[in-house]
Amino acid sequence: xxxxxxxxxxxxxxxxxxxxxxxxxxxxxxxxxxxxxxxxxxxxxxxxxxxxxxxxxxxxxxxxxxxxxxxxxxxxxxxxxxxxxxxxxxxxxxxxxxxxxxxxxxxxxxxxxxxxxxxxxxxxxxxxxxxxxxxxxxxxxxxxxxxxxxxxxxxxxxxxxxxxxxxxxxxxxxxxxxxxxxxxxxxxxxxxxxxxxxxxxxxxxxxxxxxxxxxxxxxxxxxxxxxxxxxxxxxxxxxxxxxxxxxxxxxxxxxxxxxxxxxxxxxxxxxxxxxxxxxxxxxxxxxxxxxxxxxxxxxxxxxxxxxxxxxxxxxxxxx
Amino acid sequence: xxxxxxxxxxxxxxxxxxxxxxxxxxxxxxxxxxxxxxxxxxxxxxxxxxxxxxxxxxxxxxxxxxxxxxxxxxxxxxxxxxxxxxxxxxxxxxxxxxxxxxxxxxxxxxxxxxxxxxxxxxxxxxxxxxxxxxxxxxxxxxxxxxxxxxxxxxxxxxxxxxxxxxxxxxxxxxxxxxxxxxxxxxxxxxxxxxxxxxxxxxxxxxxxxxxxxxxxxxxxxxxxxxxxxxxxxxxxxxxxxxxxxxxxxxxxxxxxxxxxxxxxxxxxxxxxxxxxxxxxxxxxxxxxxxxxxxxxxxxxxxxxxxxxxxxxxxxxxxxxxxxxxxxxxxxxxxxxxxxxxxxxxxxxx
Ligand SMILES: Cc1ncc(C[n+]2csc(CCOP(=O)(O)OP(=O)(O)O)c2C)c(N)n1
Ligand SMILES: [Mg+2]
Numbered sequence: 001x002x003x004x005x006x007x008x009x010x011x012x013x014x015x016x017x018x019x020x021x022x023x024x025x026x027x028x029x030x031x032x033x034x035x036x037x038x039x040x041x042x043x044x045x046x047x048x049x050x051x052x053x054x055x056x057x058x059x060x061x062x063x064x065x066x067x068x069x070x071x072x073x074x075x076x077x078x079x080x081x082x083x084x085x086x087x088x089x090x091x092x093x094x095x096x097x098x099x100x101x102x103x104x105x106x107x108x109x110x111x112x113x114x115x116x117x118x119x120x121x122x123x124x125x126x127x128x129x130x131x132x133x134x135x136x137x138x139x140x141x142x143x144x145x146x147x148x149x150x151x152x153x154x155x156x157x158x159x160x161x162x163x164x165x166x167x168x169x170x171x172x173x174x175x176x177x178x179x180x181x182x183x184x185x186x187x188x189x190x191x192x193x194x195x196x197x198x199x200x201x202x203x204x205x206x207x208x209x210x211x212x213x214x215x216x217x218x219x220x221x222x223x224x225x226x227x228x229x230x231x232x233x234x235x236x237x238x239x240x241x242x243x244x245x246x247x248x249x250x251x252x253x254x255x256x257x258x259x260x261x262x263x264x265x266x267x268x269x270x271x272x273x274x275x276x277x278x279x280x281x282x283x284x285x286x287x288x289x290x291x292x293x294x295x296x297x298x299x300x301x302x303x304x305x306x307x308x309x310x311x312x313x314x315x316x317x318x319x
Numbered sequence: 320x321x322x323x324x325x326x327x328x329x330x331x332x333x334x335x336x337x338x339x340x341x342x343x344x345x346x347x348x349x350x351x352x353x354x355x356x357x358x359x360x361x362x363x364x365x366x367x368x369x370x371x372x373x374x375x376x377x378x379x380x381x382x383x384x385x386x387x388x389x390x391x392x393x394x395x396x397x398x399x400x401x402x403x404x405x406x407x408x409x410x411x412x413x414x415x416x417x418x419x420x421x422x423x424x425x426x427x428x429x430x431x432x433x434x435x436x437x438x439x440x441x442x443x444x445x446x447x448x449x450x451x452x453x454x455x456x457x458x459x460x461x462x463x464x465x466x467x468x469x470x471x472x473x474x475x476x477x478x479x480x481x482x483x484x485x486x487x488x489x490x491x492x493x494x495x496x497x498x499x500x501x502x503x504x505x506x507x508x509x510x511x512x513x514x515x516x517x518x519x520x521x522x523x524x525x526x527x528x529x530x531x532x533x534x535x536x537x538x539x540x541x542x543x544x545x546x547x548x549x550x551x552x553x554x555x556x557x558x559x560x561x562x563x564x565x566x567x568x569x570x571x572x573x574x575x576x577x578x579x580x581x582x583x584x585x586x587x588x589x590x591x592x593x594x595x596x597x598x599x600x601x602x603x604x605x606x607x608x609x610x611x612x613x614x615x616x617x618x619x620x621x622x623x624x625x626x627x628x629x630x631x632x633x634x635x636x637x638x639x640x641x642x643x644x645x646x647x648x649x650x651x652x653x654x655x656x657x658x659x660x661x662x663x664x665x666x667x668x
Contacts, residue, residue, distance in 0.1 A: 031623045031658060032444025033667040083444065083622030091622025094444045110448045111405065112378050145377035146409070173378050175353035181377040242667045249354040306624025313617045 005276075007045055007207055008269045009286050014041040014065045015266060016290050017074065020298065021064075021081065022243035029302075030081040032094030037065035039205075039237035042265035043168050044069035046210030047136065047230070050218055054133035056104045056126075058119040061096045062168075062236075063108030066138045071103035078297045084304035091307045104133075112173075113139060113146035116165070120152045123161035123227075134162040134221050142173030144188050145181055150195070153227070157196030160226035164217055165197065167231045168204060174240045175251045192229040204232025205265040235260035321502040326468075329475035329506060330360040330436075330492070334398065336475075336509050337482040338368045341396050344482070346373045347383065348400030348436075357400055358438070358497050384410035384435070388418045388487075391433040398482055400436040402668075404491065405448050407437050418487035419462035432485045434478075439493045439582065441532070441630070442658040443666030446621035452531075452583035452614075455592070457489045458559045464488040465560040469534035471501035473517075477557055479509040493532045493582065494668075495660040515558035516566045522550035525576045525640055528567065528593060530556055533580040533631065540636035547637075549644050559589045567593070568600045575606035578639060580631060585613030610639050627657050 018036045025034065037044070040062075048069035051057070059066040067077060073088065080087030081095055088099050096110035106122065109115040119137035126133055143149055144167060156163050167188055171178050178186070189201040198220050202209040210232060217228035235256075239246035247257055273279055338344050346364060348357065352375050356362030365373040376383050384399065384407075391397045401407045414435070422430045440450040458465045466481050466488060468474040474496075481488040507513065519534075520541050529537040534555050541551040552570050571577045577597055581590035594609040612631050619629055634650045641648040655661060 028665070031666065032446060032621050033449070083624050085624075087622075089621075091625050092447070092620040094446050094621030096448075097446070097621070110446070111409075114409075142378040145379045147379065147381050148409075174350055175355070176350060176375050180375045251354055307620075307622060309625050309627060309629075312620060312625060312629075313615065316617050 004269065004273060005282065007049060008266070008273060009290070010045045010069060011041045011207070011266055011269065012286065013290050014045070014068050016287075017068065017294055018064060020294050022238065024298065025243035031083060032081065032096070033241050034081065034095040034243070035062040035241050036238050036243070037062055037236070039260070039264065040168055040170060040234045041065045041069075042207040043166065043204045043210055043232040043234060044138075046207045047164070047166055047214050049211060050214050051104070051136065052133070053102070053104045055136060056106050056119075056122050056133065057136040057138065058106055058115040058122070059098070059108035059138040060112065060115060060140060060143065061108070061110050062140065063096070063098050063138070067098045067100065067105050067108065070100070070105040072098065072100035072105045074293065074297045075300045076100065078301040079304050082301040082304070083306060084301055085307040086300065086304040113143035113148040115139070116143065117148055117152045119163060120156050120161060123156065123163035124159065126162055127159065134164060134218070136164050136166060138166045138168065140173070141167065141169040141171065141178065141188065142181070143167075144191070153192060153195045153197055153229070156227040160224065162221050162224070163227045164214070164221055165192070165227065165229040167229060168234050169231055170234050170236050172236070172240070172252070175249070177251070187231075189229065189231045197227045197229050198225070199229040199231065201231040201233065203263070204234035205260075205263045206268060207265060235263075237261070321504045324471065324501055324503045324506065325497070326471045326474055326499040327359045327497040329471055330478055331362060331364075333475035333478040333482070333509055334361065334364055335367060337396075337398070337479055338364065338372065341483070343394060344372065344396040344398065345390065346398040346400070347376050347387065349376055349378060350402065351375055351400055357402060358494070360497070361400065380407055380409040381413060384413040385417065387433055388413055388421070388431055391431045392421065392429050396482065397433045398436065399433070402438055403440050403449055404437040404453055405440075405451050407435065414463070414487070415460055419460045422486070423462055430485045431487045434481045434484075434488045434490055436490045436492060439491055439531070440668060441493065441495055442660065442664065443668070444621040444623065444658070445619070445668065447618040449668065450619050452491070454491055454559055455583060455588045458589055458592070462487070463560060464558065465491070466558050467491045467530045468557055469496070469530050469532075469555055471499045472505045473507045473513055473557070476507040476509050476511060476513045480513055491531070495532050495664070498661070498663045513557065515556065515561045516564070517555045517557070518552065518566070518570070519555060520551060520553040522552040522574070524550045524574055525578060525643065526552045526554060526567070526570045526574045527578050527580070527636065527640070528554045528556060529580040530559070531582045533582050536631065536633045537580060537636060539633035540640070543633065543637045543648075544640055547641060547646055547648070549640060549646070551640070556593070564596055564600070567597065571597050571601045572604045575604050576609075576643060577605075578610040578612060578636065580636060581611070581613040583613055584616055585611050586616055588613050607643050610643070612636060612639055623656070623658055
């Protein structure tokens with residue numbers, strides 16, 4: 001139970017951080033395209049609960065949850081959204097280019113599927129250098145339509161590279177459902193299986209399922225047997241990019257929305273945790289503590305200076 | 320009463336007309352039939368022409384470009400749309416090794432009637448990978464046509480003609496132009512051939528050449544310079560791949576000085592190329608060194624605090640020109656935030 005409380009705390013932390021971002025986005029101080037993970041947090045929390053700082057993760061445009069669950073610094077994330085000098089790239093990259101090397105979150109990138117090969121390259125390095133650690137590649141269902149996905153998974157399978165591919169299948173690429181993008185009956189899990197990658201599909205909103213499958217796959221990866229993939233079925237609550245709900249546009253069936261909202265990861269965990277004595281007091285304490293941390297991160301960001309544009313041509317080339 | 324229209328609407332109209340005129344035409348792109356209709360530029364097309372001819376695609380830019388090229392070789396007229404230039408970079412192999420070469424390589428036996436609309440982002444922290452203007456890349460490749468529209472009055476005509484052209488054409492739309500208003504009655508007939516060089520203001524002292532969003536800044540700059548006693552001739556080049564530059568040479572031979580503004584990085588740019596051609600052809604008439612005004616040689620960062628001054632504005636043109644004529648101009652501070660074109664655009668993209 002104490003494990004579950006910790007998982008709950010981490011999931012709630014990401015949720016509250018992103019809800020605060022959503023709440024404040026309209027103040028127009030976070031001036032960069034921002035893709036929230038609200039609804040999908042359990043995947044990142046579950047996977048990261050089995051990783052160490054030595055393991056290296058890459059992610060996509062929707063990276064806040066992956067970054068935070070990996071241990072990425074909250075202050076630096078919020079400061080980055082505000083474009084401040086204290087942000088994780090000092091304002092150069094914004095929400096879509098996060099990084100915290102101290103905890104093994106190498107980078108997220110903004111072009112669909114284009115960080116998947118980078119994670120494979122990281123795994124190649126780990127293999128050649130005989131490192132004990134592994135690589136993680138986070139991406140969405142849309143990314144599996146890019147050539148880079150096939151080419152990367154193929155190479156990883158050929159070389160038996162130490163990498164876990166984590167696909168968050170939220171059924172949408174922006175407003176487009178799976179139907180015009182992938183044939184009916186497509187299973188990304190079976191597809192990856194045929195490419196030569198040990199794969200498991202789970203309900204990504206059920207943290208126990210995520211953890212159990214990840215554990216099984218990591219045993220495979222860490223013992224040098226080759227790459228693995230976990231396909232996590234999940235759902236984003238808000239619009240593709242930006243802070244709002246957009247279901248007034250009617251691009252997602254109402255029944256799906258209701259079913260997935262009822263399957264919210266936090267809601268699921270709470271059902272379990274509510275059996276615990278004193279749950280409401282524990283919950284209130286967690287919330288209070290998290291909100292303190294979050295407000296202080298926003299204060300940190302607001303009070304940090306903008307970077308100096310005079311530095312703009314620094315780091316064009318490495319020394 | 321003239322009716323109001325805008326840039327996005329004219330793009331939309333041109334596609335409707337082309338789809339009507341050529342039943343062999345298909346149109347595809349990520350989000351082309353979604354509720355936002357690529358900033359309203361594709362709204363209504365799928366309804367009007369059916370989902371067999373107008374459709375959303377998998378997130379597979381490279382293969383889909385090849386599919387578009389293959390369909391075009393087979394006899395379809397193909398239009399593809401990407402919400403950002405940057406997303407299209409996955410497809411450079413298909414574009415450069417196949418589309419651009421096909422007609423030539425197969426000795427004129429086949430052609431590629433394909434147009435690719437690419438939208439250039441700017442502002443609201445688009446950052447390093449959502450705002451690139453790569454017209455010089457495309458223009459560098461023999462066999463590609465490159466069209467860069469600037470104004471609502473002929474964007475429809477330019478697009479219609481690009482679509483109907485039997486060559487692969489890259490059509491580069493600036494996101495900040497989509498809301499540009501105009502009266503419908505000044506819009507050029509779609510089916511007329513567009514002129515690839517247009518003179519918007521006549522003047523005697525300096526020729527200013529630009530396109531896309533920089534044309535708007537150039538027109539503003541010319542107004543300010545007029546009050547300062549400098550008479551500018553403002554030319555728009557909407558097809559950088561067109562090497563017929565007589566009108567440009569005539570203008571520079573008359574004024575004896577030239578400034579070229581570009582929406583991309585200065586080095587190795589369309590502006591550089593134009594200045595080379597002008598120097599080769601007008602050398603004896605040039606009174607001062609040509610001026611090139613583009614983006615600095617580093618990627619655009621994301622932060623609001625870092626992007627101020629990254630793009631050139633009317634004031635920057637005025638300062639550069641004033642300098643030539645020994646006059647002074649002080650940059651005014653912008654009325655709106657520098658990372659948005661006006662109230663209609665509040666991000667995120
Ligand atoms: C190559 C490329 N094409 C298109 C885009 C625009 N785009 C940004 S996110 C996105 C959706 C991708 O869907 P998915 O991989 O399922 O991730 P999700 O947004 O659902 O998390 C698209 C199409 C892009 N950034 N890069
Ligand atoms: Mg998705």
